[in-house]
Amino acid sequence: MLTELDGNRLPEWITQAMTSGLRGISTFANALNSDYDAVEAGLSTPWNSGQVKGAVNRIKMLKRQMFGRADFHLLRTRVLLA
Structure with a gap:
């Protein structure tokens, strides 16, 4: 997702991360949901800071x-x- 700028796969990754049973990863995935639009745009656009x-x-x-x-x-x- 990061190297190919493929933000469309984000929902699938979040679902897998939340069901992984790893506390840190599932907490991180849950936090990504709180600002989903910004995260998807960051993974889909070629611009960076x-x-x-x-x-x-x-x-x-x-x-x-x-x-x-x-x-x-x-x-x-x-x-x-x-």
Whole structure:
């Protein structure tokens, strides 16, 4: 489902997971049902937020490197120049 972007198989997987008898898997499958439309769209569409997450991760790394050493102005300059 994940690599082939086949969200149509999600109901079948949720049913199997809920009847598997594994507590963690069945709890996870039950939580997927609470926001089913979003999960199915995430499994069916080719879009993802990988680039945004990468940028946020880089900014957090710079912030951790500079912790206690500089103010917001220097952090902003480093982010813009990087």
